[in-house]
Each structure stands twice: as C-alpha cells, then as structure tokens.
Amino acid sequence: xxxxxxxxxxxxxxxxxxxxxxxxxxxxxxxxxxxxxxxxxxxxxxxxxxxxxxxxxxxxxxxxxxxxxxxxxxxxxxxxxxxxxxxxxxxxxxxxxxxxxxxxxxxxxxxxxxxxxxxxxxxxxxxxxxxxxxxxx
Amino acid sequence: xxxxxxxxxxxxxxxxxxxxxxxxxxxxxxxxxxxxxxxxxxxxxxxxxxxxxxxxxxxxxxxxxxxxxxxxxxxxxxxxxxxxxxxxxxxxxxxxxxxxxxxxxxxxxxxxxxxxxxxxxxxxxxxxxxxxxxxxx
DNA sequence: TCATAATTTAGAATTATTCTAAATCCACTT
DNA sequence: AAGTGGATTTAGAATAATTCTAAATTATGA
Numbered sequence: 001x002x003x004x005x006x007x008x009x010x011x012x013x014x015x016x017x018x019x020x021x022x023x024x025x026x027x028x029x030x031x032x033x034x035x036x037x038x039x040x041x042x043x044x045x046x047x048x049x050x051x052x053x054x055x056x057x058x059x060x061x062x063x064x065x066x067x068x069x070x071x072x073x074x075x076x077x078x079x080x081x082x083x084x085x086x087x088x089x090x091x092x093x094x095x096x097x098x099x100x101x102x103x104x105x106x107x108x109x110x111x112x113x114x115x116x117x118x119x120x121x122x123x124x125x126x127x128x129x130x131x132x133x134x135x136x137x
Numbered sequence: 138x139x140x141x142x143x144x145x146x147x148x149x150x151x152x153x154x155x156x157x158x159x160x161x162x163x164x165x166x167x168x169x170x171x172x173x174x175x176x177x178x179x180x181x182x183x184x185x186x187x188x189x190x191x192x193x194x195x196x197x198x199x200x201x202x203x204x205x206x207x208x209x210x211x212x213x214x215x216x217x218x219x220x221x222x223x224x225x226x227x228x229x230x231x232x233x234x235x236x237x238x239x240x241x242x243x244x245x246x247x248x249x250x251x252x253x254x255x256x257x258x259x260x261x262x263x264x265x266x267x268x269x270x271x272x273x274x
Numbered sequence: 275t276c277a278t279a280a281t282t283t284a285g286a287a288t289t290a291t292t293c294t295a296a297a298t299c300c301a302c303t304t
Numbered sequence: 305a306a307g308t309g310g311a312t313t314t315a316g317a318a319t320a321a322t323t324c325t326a327a328a329t330t331a332t333g334a
Contacts, residue, residue: 015312034290049314054291070210073321075290088252099251103244104261111263114236115225118271124241125260126248134255152281186283191322210290212321280331287324298313
C-alpha cells in the first residue's frame, strides 16, 4: 500500500549511500557539484561509486530533500535549500548566492497569465558582480 | 584604435560563416540548439564546420547580436531576442517560451540590495505546464 | 608581394552525465 | 535456514555537448 508519499516500506529507501550524500549536501551552505559531493562522500563511505552519487542525488532531488541548480552548461550544483528562493550569479567568477525576494513569488500569477502556462514555481536570477569581483572593478 | 565597441577594423569581423549562423538564428522564433543551427547553416553554406558554428555563436553572443539560453543540463539554445525578457519552461515537455514582464525589471534594485551584487540584469523563469501539456492533465 | 593576424576546418579531447550488466543486499516466504 | 524477487550498488562503457588543437586558409595592410 504505497500511498505515494514519503520514504517507506520496500522501495525508495534511504540507504546508507543516500544518507551519506544527503549528509554532504546538508553539511554546507555552498552549492557543490556532483564531483565535489563524490569526493566528500568517499571520505565518509570509501566504497561509494560515482554512479551511486548521481543516483542518490537524483533520488534525493525527486524526494524533495535537496534541490538541483543548473546554470550555464557547467556541472549541476546541489543545494540543501529546498524552499522557493532566488539566485544571484556572478558574471565574472561564477559565484552563486541564494537569497529570497518575497516579491518574486507575487509575480507567479502575472507570469502565468502572460505566458499562458499553468504555473508551478517562479525563480528570479540576478546576473551581476559579486561583492569580491565588484570591489576589483 | 579599437574603441572596444561594435564590429570594425581588423579583428572581429562578421565573416560569411558568422553571417550564415546569424541568419539562421534570426530566421526563426524558435530557440535552436547548436546542432540544429549547424544543420540549417550547412544548407546555406555546406562547407561550414561544427566548430565554426560554435565559434560563431560565441562571437555573436559576445557582440550582443543573439542571446544564449541555458536550462537544465541539456544543450544551450540560441535566441534572436536580445532584449531583456523572461522565460517559461514546461516541466513536462521542456518547451520554452519568451515573454516580458515589466515588473521583473523593477526587481533588479531590490535583488541587488538583498544579494549585495552589483546588478547587470535580471531574469524571471516560470516553471509550469505549457498550454498543450496543461490541457492533457 | 610579403608578413601578420584572424578565422576556419577536421578531428581529437574533455567534461558531465547516463547507461549497462553483473553483483549484492534485503525483506519475505516456505 | 534456504530460496525468491525486487531494489540498489558497482565499475566501467557509452553518450552528448562543448572546447581544444594544429594545420590550412583567408584577409589586411605596410
């Protein structure tokens, strides 16, 4: 009797490997790539494989325990923050920062009307110079 | 005396290859991938190579003649629309639509203040179901 | 014309990610 | 406690997108 919710019963288990990956992502405010997560995970569980890291990240993302950020065509980054939030990307060094602007959420209905899409979520992305790069110029 | 602006003088020329690529991107409202642009460009200039398509796309993007859209970790898409605008992405079929919400631009300063970034541009992305996929559910 | 710089080309290389097939693990059943 | 089936893990191969390399070509301008 799988109700479709949560992790339970036979399938969809939070295995030791998945726990390790989750722990790594939750252990930092940074937005790690799969490669960085693999390195960190191997320190906690040396036998873990690259494929399992990818499988686990997908699993955790599908379960809503972490979120995936994809910018540019570089490697995906994984974020422990799963609530709605916005991003700022540095056009100089690529640095990525989270922030939350309540006004963004308010644009959901407006954006839906304009695009004729049935809305699910909205994200605002600010492109600019991070404090470090901005100071240099 | 390169003033740093526009296309002129020796370097940075709009070669036949680059013109063809530009013509392909400008020739449709769709958002083509590099592979699709390569196919179309070869019909106009059979000798053009894949690498040149990539080089040209980068050149045209840097010159501000086209814009590059990167979603998920699939292939970049190229857009003839270079002005500020927003995107709606269908979470079901991946369809991508442009629209413009003037309210988004108004959030630039607010987002800059919150993130402490020196702002350059803002971009809103709506995730949801496109009209077709929305009708099915 | 000659020299120099920019550009194009084909194909190799790189990077990120997914796939495959075999091995392992786990919860049940007999 | 042995057997079964499903889920998961593993190592490595495969794929896809993009960038790099080195040689050839083209344009530019003294």
